[in-house]
Amino acid sequence: MATVKLNNIKKVYPNGAEAVCGVSMAIENGEFIVFVGPSGCGKSTMLRMVAGLETITKGDIEIDSKVINNVSPADRDVAMVFQNYALYPHMTVRGNMAYGLKNRGLAKAEINTKVNEAAKMLKIDDYLDRQPNQLSGGQRQRVAMGRAIVREPKVFLFDEPLSNLDAKLRVQMRIEIKRLQRRMGVTSIYVTHDQTEAMTLADRLAVINDGRIEQMGAPIELYNNPKTLFVASFIGAPHINLIPARFENKKLVCGNLKLPGFKNLPEDIELVLGIRPDFLRPDTKGQLEIQVDLVEQHGADNLVYGALKNSSNDTELCFKTTQNTLPDIDSNLKLKFEQKHAMVFNKSTGERLI
């Protein structure tokens, strides 16, 4: 268990590419932090810098208030779970889990107890004498986690550990990782590009874009209160509805559509109105009208898609509704939203205005 602190860390590759440009954060003891962002945003690089697998160009990283920039990966007391598991293919499950302990010079009996304990916790105690190629993807992932747990490290690092699993297994493992982390109370950093994983696992979430933190906070805070257009569009499934607009004569204008009720917006720049699908509902007095073109039935909810009418360009809207609401294809439907759920962003800077 430990605290982790990143002080303005930067990573510049020899070819001049800047992967991480000045990131700072303080991670509390036992916290589960998720880095989320599109591929190539620098999230994995940051994780690997904490692990010691990438050098730090500038700034420093502290674990338990000790700067570890020049400490070798083995001595940082961190354990990592890789996307492709990275199990030692020629060793049994037991061998894989014991390897790190053996290198640390623990006694055989002690290693055995620890491995057995961890294996039981992960329900892989039946496979201890098998080799990785005799295991399924889910089992391999468990072994990879077992290898991390057994070491009882100060920090767990997860690098997209569930990306290689099928959808069902992914959900199951997600829940298990969360439970395990709760139970062990080990500070964890988890990298993913999957926003559902990020939302459900994180105590705090850092949305990363172009090597910078766009916003960091509790998942629900980021969902309700995104500071930038990027965060708003990255967090939340289904995707937030974005309508390009301008502010003219105290109204938000989008083609022939004029929406009243907005105040204090700059008049001469491009804006984007954002409304989450959850906050739109059919209402005859609704401000927006769509022509329905698709209904997705997810079971409990339906997602209705349609083209926004009267707008200058083809804007697709989506809203979430209950199982019983099944509008006809090509029918017109008015949608209402509460003023408090509308967000307005500056299109060019991405900054949130309302």
Place this chain on the structure above:
Amino acid sequence: MKNINWRLASNHLILLIGVIFMSLPVWVAFSTSTHTAETILREGLQFWPGSNFIETYREVMFEEAGVMKSVLGITMLKNSLILGIGFAVGKVIISMLAAYAIVYFRFKLATPLFWIIFLTLLLPLEVRIIPSYEIVAGLGLLDTNFGLIVPLIASATGTFYFRQFFKSIPDELLEAARLDGASPWRFFVDMLIPLSKTMIAAILIIMFVVGWNQYLWPLIMTTKEENYTLVIGIKQIYQILSEGGELPQYQKAFALTIMATLPPVLVVLFFQNWFVKGLVESEK
């Protein structure tokens, strides 16, 4: 009546002809080696084995002045084995270590150095044989196993194979091992060696055969008869045979040839599974 699959039959026919074409000379050599010198002189090469097998081979392998002036066939066999095994093992060790350094350590000029090593593939031993001889002779290593083997063990081929193999091992394995506290040496011993097992076996086999068949270098390196290898022995025996007024001992020459062929054949036969695995398998 079953239909005869003519396509299959013709395939087998071609293969059979190939096998006969390749192995018949060896068979004739063996058969002839089991006859007496007189029979061979009178009747020429023999297709069917004769009755002189034990006598000929005993003379060749175990009797002084059986083939050469003093050295026994068995001694030459031993010398050949030492050369073959030392050559193969040395090459594997050197090329594995070289490839390990090139792939896993960041040092200046690693890539150009690799290409320089690779380019030496173009230079056979014969090109550098005089300088090599000069060095070994200068160190007083003529007529020693060390001098015989060491100048030969640097291997561009081996280094190249191991480099390609190491490059195909995922980086995460190295990273996981580093986080698990493995030193570079431990990573080499615990990961790379077990992972390259089949590769090592394949290279050992190829190199054993190459080492066994070395001719020029052992020829100029050895001056005393007791250091001759089998391959050199064959060359010498023909010389001895044609000198003097005695009956040419063709059966002994053939026997020695068979003895020189046998070990590489056995090695390939016994290890062919490993050999094929090493060349085709990529379990990582």
